Each structure stands twice: as structure tokens, then as C-alpha cells.
Amino acid sequence: MGVPVKHLLAAAIVIVVGVMPVSAKTGSVIVTAQMRNNAVRNVERYEWAKQRRDAVVSRVQRWMEMSDEELWRMLPSQEMPRDSSVNFRSPGCPNCGMDHYKAPYNPSRWHWDFDEHPWQALCRNCNQWFPSNDFAAYYQSALDEQGKFRLGAGDPQYLKPIEGANPEWIDDGTGVKIGDGKWFFAAHYAFQVWHALIDAAEDLATAYTLTNDARYAHKAAVILDRMADLYPEMDYSPHYRLGMEASTGGSGKGRVQGCIWETFTAQKLSSAYDFVYDAMAEDAELVAFSQGMAGQYGTGDKSSAAAIAEHIEQHMLREFVIGLKDGRLAGNAGMDQHAMALAAIALDHPSET
Numbered sequence: 001m002g003v004p005v006k007h008l009l010a011a012a013i014v015i016v017v018g019v020m021p022v023s024a025k026t027g028s029v030i031v032t033a034q035m036r037n038n039a040v041r042n043v044e045r046y047e048w049a050k051q052r053r054d055a056v057v058s059r060v061q062r063w064m065e066m067s068d069e070e071l072w073r074m075l076p077s078q079e080m081p082r083d084s085s086v087n088f089r090s091p092g093c094p095n096c097g098m099d100h101y102k103a104p105y106n107p108s109r110w111h112w113d114f115d116e117h118p119w120q121a122l123c124r125n126c127n128q129w130f131p132s133n134d135f136a137a138y139y140q141s142a143l144d145e146q147g148k149f150r151l152g153a154g155d156p157q158y159l160k161p162i163e164g165a166n167p168e169w170i171d172d173g174t175g176v177k178i179g180d181g182k183w184f185f186a187a188h189y190a191f192q193v194w195h196a197l198i199d200a201a202e203d204l205a206t207a208y209t210l211t212n213d214a215r216y217a218h219k220a221a222v223i224l225d226r227m228a229d230l231y232p233e234m235d236y237s238p239h240y241r242l243g244m245e246a247s248t249g250g251s252g253k254g255r256v257q258g259c260i261w262e263t264f265t266a267q268k269l270s271s272a273y274d275f276v277y278d279a280m281a282e283d284a285e286l287v288a289f290s291q292g293m294a295g296q297y298g299t300g301d302k303s304s305a306a307a308i309a310e311h312i313e314q315h316m317l318r319e320f321v322i323g324l325k326d327g328r329l330a331g332n333a334g335m336d337q338h339a340m341a342l343a344a345i346a347l348d349h350p351s352e353t
């Protein structure tokens with residue numbers, strides 16, 4: 001007597017599920033479709049709700065004006081170092097020295113400009129842009145076939161000062177080194193890109209919850225999908241060993257950022273994924289874009305909205321859980337629990353969470 005086919009099928013499903021968890025999510029749960037409808041109605045009725053909607057929509061305008069591909073290409077991969085403060089362990093500025101501390105500290109004594117000065121940082125006291133080489137060109141020349149930056153692999157012609165510039169202020173990604181001092185200009189820029197796009201994903205997703213407008217969810221999903229391409233490799237410790245910091249609390253551990261702030265990464269991106277899930281599940285334009293990029297850069301199966309959801313869950317949300325267990329996400333009191341709870345709610349997998 002043969003085993004009934006349906007039993008074999010069930011056994012096969014158990015084996016597949018055992019090897020790789022399959023997405024069990026069926027809809028947005030933190031802000032449901034009904035809650036989105038309520039929010040839209042509140043915006044029509046109440047001034048406070050309209051102000052909240054307008055503030056978020058205005059913050060995301062700059063991201064809405066970028067193409068999907070421009071957003072995708074903005075995010076640097078693991079080997080591009082990341083530093084939150086330029087000069088955490090070195091005094092002042094290579095140009096104006098200790099006068100640097102006369103610059104206003106809000107939000108930082110260093111300034112960056114994604115549009116006009118890619119891959120640079122400005123001292124807000126002496127108004128000097130650093131580094132003195134064309135790091136944007138160096139960065140482009142160091143990208144591999146997957147669009148990932150390979151440290152040390154760039155074209156050395158871009159490690160010379162641009163004409164008339166100071167030959168000491170050269171950065172190859174590991175910082176400008178003068179004597180015992182190190183200034184992490186390119187790494188600071190890379191940190192700011194990640195920081196800005198994590199906030200962008202959260203804001204775009206929030207804009208969707210307050211408008212029901214799937215265009216916001218689409219842009220958030222483009223960012224989340226690309227982040228999930230890169231996130232499994234993300235590890236802060238090699239950057240810490242170069243002398244960098246980004247809220248590791250001195251432990252050297254972390255992923256995109258140090259282990260303390262990385263709990264915010266997990267909180268924001270887990271919520272963003274859940275917020276946009278309903279729109280993402282029906283986003284044919286996202287599938288077309290993501291599949292096109294996957295064809296060029298080998299970023300895995302992006303052949304359906306379900307495949308992209310599975311990718312984000314497997315390569316980002318479950319990576320947050322791994323990081324919370326191995327100490328690469330380790331915040332102050334309550335931050336870990338908040339991050340774990342949001343990752344679990346976003347995964348919404350009955351047997352796992």
C-alpha cells in the first residue's frame with residue numbers, strides 16, 4: 001500500500017519549513033487597513049491630524065523625488081566603513097585645529113550634503129570640505145559586480161588630491177591620517193546615508209499609514225528590499241578596529257551602527273516593514289524594479305511580492321533577532337525588548353514569534 005499523496009506532501013512541507021522559515025504574514029498588524037482608513041478620516045476632520053500628516057509628508061518629499069534606482073544605489077555595503085562623529089578620538093579639525101569646537105553643535109560640528117557634496121564632510125567652523133581627493137569617484141571605482149564597495153579595490157588615481165588641494169587630506173575609506181590623528185570623512189558620510197535612509201524608510205511607511213497612498217509604501221519598500229540585500233553582512237567590529245565609533249559603548253560590537261543605536265535600526269525597520277506590508281503585497285512596480293536589479297546584481301529571488309517579503313523577513317528581521325541574541329544589538333534598559341517585540345510583531349509567524 002502506498003502512502004497517500006497528501007501525507008507525502010505534508011511531510012515535504014514540514015521538511016521545507018524546517019530548513020527555511022516561510023513567511024506567514026497575511027497583513028499589516030501594527031497599523032491595519034481599518035486603522036489607516038480611520039487615520040485618513042481623522043486628517044479630514046481634525047487639524048492636529050492634518051498637521052501630523054503634513055509634517056511627515058513634507059519630510060519624505062526629498063525621497064519621493066528620487067528614482068527607485070537612485071535610492072537603491074545610495075546605500076553602501078558592509079566594507080564601506082561607517083563612523084558617527086568624524087573625530088571621536090582625534091582633536092579638532094585638520095585645517096582649523098581646536099578652533100573647530102567653536103562651531104555650533106546642532107546637530108553636529110560637521111555638515112554633509114547628499115545632493116551637492118557627495119562623499120564629503122564640512123567643518124562648520126572653517127567651512128573646509130574634506131577629504132581632498134575625489135572619494136565619490138573612488139567609491140564608484142571600488143564597487144564589485146553586486147554593487148558592493150570593496151575596501152582597497154578602488155582606482156588609485158582617485159587617491160590623489162584634486163588640483164590645488166592639501167595632499168595630506170586623502171581618504172581611501174579608512175580615514176585621513178596625520179601623525180597620530182585620524183579623521184573619518186568618507187566613513188562619516190556613509191554613516192549619514194544609512195542613518196538618513198533608516199529614518200526615510202520609517203517616515204515613508206508612516207506617510208502611507210496616514211494617507212493610504214501606496215506611492216509612499218513603494219519607496220519605503222525599495223529601501224527595505226535593498227537594505228535586506230546588504231544587512232546579513234553588516235558588522236560594526238571591523239570599523240571599530242580602524243578607530244571608528246557609532247554607539248558601541250566601547251564594546252566595538254554592532255551591525256550598521258554600534259550595538260546601542262542598532263536597536264533603533266531594528267525598531268524603525270521592523271515597524272516600517274509591517275506598516276507597508278499591505279501595499280507591498282500588491283506592488284507590481286516594486287517586483288519589476290527589484291527583479292530587474294536582481295538580474296543585474298545577483299541579489300536573489302525577487303520574482304514576486306511574496307519573494308521580496310520573504311527576503312526582507314529572512315535577511316533583515318531575522319537578522320535583528322540573531323543580533324539581539326549575539327550582542328550586536330544591545331541597547332540601554334528596554335531598548336532590546338522593544339526591538340525584539342517589533343521584529344516579532346512584524347514577522348507575525350505563529351510558531352516562531
Ligand SMILES: [Zn+2]
Nearest residue numbers: 093096123126
Ligand atoms: Zn575646520
